[in-house]
Amino acid sequence: MFSLSTVWLLSTGFIATIAALYYFSRHQGKQQQYRQQQGLQANAALLNTMQLIQQHRSLSSREESGKPALQRQIQQTREAIDHNIACIDADFSSAISFFNSAVWHAFTADWQSLSNHWQVLTTLDNINSHCLLIKTLLEAIPLVSIDSQLDCTTADNRLYHLLRSAPLLVEKIGQFRALCSATISDAELPSDELTQQVIKLGLAINKELIDLNSSLDMPASCHQPIADITQTISAPRTENNTPALAVDDLYEKTSVVTDALVDNIRHRLIKAGRENITG
Numbered sequence: 001m002f003s004l005s006t007v008w009l010l011s012t013g014f015i016a017t018i019a020a021l022y023y024f025s026r027h028q029g030k031q032q033q034y035r036q037q038q039g040l041q042a043n044a045a046l047l048n049t050m051q052l053i054q055q056h057r058s059l060s061s062r063e064e065s066g067k068p069a070l071q072r073q074i075q076q077t078r079e080a081i082d083h084n085i086a087c088i089d090a091d092f093s094s095a096i097s098f099f100n101s102a103v104w105h106a107f108t109a110d111w112q113s114l115s116n117h118w119q120v121l122t123t124l125d126n127i128n129s130h131c132l133l134i135k136t137l138l139e140a141i142p143l144v145s146i147d148s149q150l151d152c153t154t155a156d157n158r159l160y161h162l163l164r165s166a167p168l169l170v171e172k173i174g175q176f177r178a179l180c181s182a183t184i185s186d187a188e189l190p191s192d193e194l195t196q197q198v199i200k201l202g203l204a205i206n207k208e209l210i211d212l213n214s215s216l217d218m219p220a221s222c223h224q225p226i227a228d229i230t231q232t233i234s235a236p237r238t239e240n241n242t243p244a245l246a247v248d249d250l251y252e253k254t255s256v257v258t259d260a261l262v263d264n265i266r267h268r269l270i271k272a273g274r275e276n277i278t279g
Helices: 004-060 068-092 102-120 123-147 160-185 192-216 224-234 247-274
Strands: none
Touching: 004 068, 004 102, 004 123, 004 160, 004 247, 068 102, 102 123, 123 160, 160 192, 160 224, 160 247, 192 224, 224 247
């Protein structure tokens, strides 16, 4: 038989164990919540950086990129990207291991190299170099999510479209804009191969935008600018070889779509953070 003192000690020990487990559980929950908040914020910063690199790609791919006004825009975009990268390093490198990885350090070095030497590249090499940087950012998003205990691996998960599907579509639109810019900036007639590549990409994006409406509640007409540009690019040039679409109009129309997508993603990431996602 246990004495009363023994029973009291056992009971006290049991209660203390339960209390410790409860405290540990709450502590672990708060840690997970903090990591997830950091992951959401880091992914939002990566998406913003990706959008700026897309802008730099489009601006630097234009035939008149040597003009002073455009040079200032390119320089301002470069400075914004540099600022974003510095903020990411300062804000997230201590909490998220990806930002201490060789991949991230290689990305920042490659960006510095490209931002200093893009002028010596051909238009297509310049576009491809920017695409490689953006590909790294797109691949970083799921890695940051894993580090932060965010699940964006399955199509039925609410973060999937925010962190995988939608950013890929934003980049496709960026590639479309850069290729269109190269097409209509060319004083000579663009090759049939390039024109067909632009048309094929435009049609694919148009379909994806329509499909994405159901998952991100985008405006029903958000695909229209891409459809209009694709139709314009597919039309033959006028007798004096003047493109039917000006580069500034192209930039404005595609920016309407990408800005709407990125703003939607950013808004939903903020909302997800406020809802205290725990996976």
